[in-house]
Amino acid sequence: MSNLIIAGKEFNSRLIVGTSRYPDPHTMMQALEASGTDFITVSIRRLNLKSADGQESILNMIDRNKYSILPNTAGCFTAKEAVLTAQLAREALETNWVKLEVIGDDETLFPDVTELLKAAEQLLADGFIVLPYCNDDPITCRKLADMGCAAVMPLGAPIGSGMGIRNPYNIQIIRDLIDIPVIVDAGVGTASDAALAMELGVDGILMNTAIAGAEHPVKMATAMKLAIEAGRLAFEAGRIPKRLYAKASSPVEGLINS
Amino acid sequence: MNITINGEVVAVNEQLKLNEFVELRLNGKEPRGIAVALNEMIIPKSKWNETVLRENDNVEIVHAVQGG
Numbered sequence: 001m002s003n004l005i006i007a008g009k010e011f012n013s014r015l016i017v018g019t020s021r022y023p024d025p026h027t028m029m030q031a032l033e034a035s036g037t038d039f040i041t042v043s044i045r046r047l048n049l050k051s052a053d054g055q056e057s058i059l060n061m062i063d064r065n066k067y068s069i070l071p072n073t074a075g076c077f078t079a080k081e082a083v084l085t086a087q088l089a090r091e092a093l094e095t096n097w098v099k100l101e102v103i104g105d106d107e108t109l110f111p112d113v114t115e116l117l118k119a120a121e122q123l124l125a126d127g128f129i130v131l132p133y134c135n136d137d138p139i140t141c142r143k144l145a146d147m148g149c150a151a152v153m154p155l156g157a158p159i160g161s162g163m164g165i166r167n168p169y170n171i172q173i174i175r176d177l178i179d180i181p182v183i184v185d186a187g188v189g190t191a192s193d194a195a196l197a198m199e200l201g202v203d204g205i206l207m208n209t210a211i212a213g214a215e216h217p218v219k220m221a222t223a224m225k226l227a228i229e230a231g232r233l234a235f236e237a238g239r240i241p242k243r244l245y246a247k248a249s250s251p252v253e254g255l256i257n258s
Numbered sequence: 259m260n261i262t263i264n265g266e267v268v269a270v271n272e273q274l275k276l277n278e279f280v281e282l283r284l285n286g287k288e289p290r291g292i293a294v295a296l297n298e299m300i301i302p303k304s305k306w307n308e309t310v311l312r313e314n315d316n317v318e319i320v321h322a323v324q325g326g
Contacts, residue, residue: 018326028324043325046264046318047292049283055323059291072325080298087300088320091293159326208326 001232004204006181007097007129007150009068013037014198015228016070016183017221018208025061027217032067035211035221041070041099044089059093070131072099077112079119086123098123099153099185099206100132109159113140117147124148133185136170138177145178152178153206156197157187160209164193168200175201190220191227198231199239259313270311277306283319292321 004011017037022028032040040062048054062069071089076082079102086098102119104112111134123130129150134140136154144152154174157163164187165171175182181203188194188210197205205228214220260267261274263283270279280294294301295318301309311317 019324020326022324025324041326042322044293044320045323045325047321049264049285049319057291058322058324061324069322071322074325084295084298084300088293088295088318089322091300091302092291092320093322 001229001236004181006131006203011039011068011204013039013225013228014204014232015194015224016041016204016206017211018206019058019062020208021212022217025056028212029061031211031217031221033221034218034225036225038066039068039070041072041206041208042093043072043074044085044092068097069093069095070097070099071095072133073101073119074103076102076119077104077115078102079115079122082115082119083122083126086119086128087126090128096127097129097150098131100130110155111135113137116140117143120144120147120149131183136167136174138170138173141174141178141182145180149180151181151183151203153183153185155186156184156193157189159186160213161187162189162210162213163187164189165197165200168196171197171202172200188224191223194224194227195231195234198228199234201235204228259311261311262314262316264318274311275307276301276309276311276317279311279317280306280319292319294319 004014013036015035015037016039017035018041042058073082073085076085082102090096102112102115104110120130120132131151131153132144132149133153141152156165183204183206184197184202185206188207194205211217211221261270297316
């Protein structure tokens with residue numbers, strides 16, 4: 001099976017995993033291990049200066065020799081906020097990679113396309129490797145690719161919804177139109193969703209809630225690893241065409257009554 | 259003078275530089291894995307000691323946490 005390459009960097013897994021919402025850090029570490037990922041997302045938030053009970057730095061949990069870190073701009077509603085957040089991430093983590101999220105509203109968490117395109121343009125000009133979270137809209141994806149983004153990351157379904165790949169036809173069109181890596185980001189609920197996306201030919205999947213929110217996150221991480229490998233292998237193997245009618249798999253010659 | 263730090267207003271001495279202010283707020287913690295914005299502009303670590311704070315400046319000190 002071929003490896004995932006984004007912006008010239010080769011990864012050992014086609015699964016990118018979020019680090020949020022696990023029952024506890026120990027489970028997160030075990031789930032990351034089980035998933036086989038070597039690329040994880042993090043967020044940028046205020047340091048709690050008053051007490052020790054603020055959110056702990058991810059750098060205290062993660063071995064950066066083992067995992068590449070992809071900071072996100074989650075929670076940003078404007079290009080301005082997203083650009084500043086990306087710049088802060090670059091300073092704090094010494095990486096110019098960013099998962100660019102510019103959200104339109106709190107309820108759907110759908111991307112705000114105008115602000116997303118604006119932010120992508122500014123960050124690319126500022127030397128960032130931009131991986132934008134976007135709608136499953138082929139035209140937006142093509143614009144982001146033409147601008148110079150390193151990958152496009154269309155959603156399968158709303159963030160955290162677990163609804164799966166709601167528009168596989170658009171994902172397929174995006175795959176056909178775009179030459180850079182396509183990563184399905186958000187919406188995956190269970191292993192079959194991940195396998196389906198991979199069978200469509202996308203290069204990888206980014207997920208968080210599907211693993212972190214499962215009853216057994218470590219088991220689900222293993223399931224996702226296997227599903228993504230299976231889906232990719234099936235894509236590379238080239239599936240048979242679908243037919244409405246049967247086609248005998250056993251030889252039709254030499255039957256005893258002929 | 260008053261400075262807003264991560265949404266909270268604090269009183270500090272005049273002519274305080276950003277590196278001194280950050281050191282004060284971190285209270286002995288190592289400034290590893292953090293970044294600072296002043297009035298919604300990033301200030302790289304290398305510029306902290308040449309940045310003098312002014313009345314009503316808005317400082318954000320951030321770090322990376324678990325996220326999706």
